[in-house]
Amino acid sequence: MRQWNFRYEDGEWLASTVPPADDNLTAAVETLVVPFGENLQAVESYLESWGRMERENGFNYSLSTPGAVARRVSKESVEICDLYDQFEDTRIPEAEFISLLRALSTAMRRGT
Incomplete structure (x- = not known):
């Protein structure tokens, strides 16, 4: 499973992975999470809603x-689905999806 990392730059969360993900998947993840901004509560609420x-x-x-x-x-x-022709719909393992949201939450807590 890929390890996702996030850094906040110019008002957006930029994603990177080890091992590297393809550009389309990275764009899909960034497009999904950019609306969270710096709102940690929004990410945690999203995770809670997902589980519920x-x-x-x-x-x-x-x-x-x-x-x-x-x-x-x-x-x-x-499956992460595009709304505005920014990437092609793409699939990832569910465990990786949860892991990347938790990594984003951790990055927000650290202020990185």
Whole structure:
């Protein structure tokens, strides 16, 4: 599983991964998270909502930000869907999706 890292630059969260992700996936993640700005509570609320929706709906649900939609397509997979022709819809493992949101939350706490 890739390890996601975030840094705040010029008012946006920029993502990087180890091992590297392709440019489309990176663009998808950045587009999804950019609306969070510096609002840690928004990220934590998104994570809480994601978990609640899984408990209530199983594996068929989606959760949006103003930038993109994350759609749970199976027990193992999340599809990040484009809203404004900024990237091609792409899938990542659900565990990686949760991990990247937690990494963003950690970066926000640290102020990086």
